[in-house]
Amino acid sequence: MNTIQSLEWRYAVKKFDTEKTLSQEQINTLKEAFNLTATSYGLQPLKLLIIKNKDIQKELVAHSWNQPQVLEASHLLVICIPKEYTALEVEKYFELVKKIRNTPDAIIKPFKEFLTAEISSKKQEELLIWNKNQAYLALGNLLTVCALEKIDSCPMEGFIPEKYDEVLNLNNQNLTSVLVLPVGFRADDCYMKDLAKVRKNLTETVLEIS
Template sequence: MGLIDHLKWRYATKKFDAARKVSSEDLEKIKTAIQLSASSYGLQLYKVLIIEDNKLREQLKLASYGQSQITEASHVVIFCNYTTVTEKHIDTYFTIKSEVEQTDISVFQRYSDFIKADILNRSDLERNKWSSNQTYIALGNLLNICAELKIDACPMEGFEAKKYNNILNLKEQGLNASVIAAIGYRSKEDKSQYHKKVRKPFEELFL
């Protein structure tokens, strides 16, 4: 099967089989796909939490309008963007870049200054929105790798970010819960799997 077939197979799973768990081997593959996600300037200004603890997920369910995916899925993946982007974030990226490429960090000074000027001159609101947008690119990679591994997933925006931030102590870390995904295996009782995929036809979607 190729990517198109995998994408035709997947759907936003509404009811998971709580007895089935994603293996540690597959979790590592999912983490690698997220790590390899594209991001603006390559900065990856977010953290990713993978939650399995049942008690914690019960709390998160209350902050997710009671949606059963939070507790029935194998894991909940939470993409958290940095609410304040600083020079330190950019410096950290170039430190890693110099180590990976085995190049003196001074070589990247002009590029580093350019990025800082671009990002740090934006308002806090603009930077927060920009870093939040980056998490959706990583979410797309998660959905793709899960489909390839035949792991079901449900991307979710239906949650109260402020409550997530409080439960997970994210604000203290300069983070905000941006978007989440429940991953696991579909229940036979999930009627959504039998529905035909509804998408705009090409002539409506493309100019």
């Protein structure tokens, strides 16, 4: 399949085949795709939690509006962001830039100072919203990669972050859950499997200026 065919193949799976499991190679592909996601300034204020533990998945169903995909999926991906975000992350980022690119301090300094001031000037509420936007970039990237790799998925906002954070012990790691993505393989009797995709006409969603 080409890219468009793969995206047409994708849908939000309502029932996973519980007998099928993603290979380690497929999981590694999703890890790499997540890590390669574009983020604002390249700061990557995100963590990906990969769960393959049926007891934990079962416990999380109750905190996911009882959506069975959370348990049925091969793996449950949870995208998290820091609860407290500081300019220390800028320092870490530019240390990595120096290590990987061997960029001189003289070149780094102006941009580093700008980013440090930018983050230091914002309230934590603003930074949470900003970082949450980065999480949606990662989700979109993962959905596309899943489609290309023929991995089924079901993006979810319908869950209780506070309960997820409690069950997954995220509070002790300065993290909070933002988005959930069960991944696996569609069941043969998933009622959505053969339904036509409903999308507006391109002329309604795309504006071209020439």
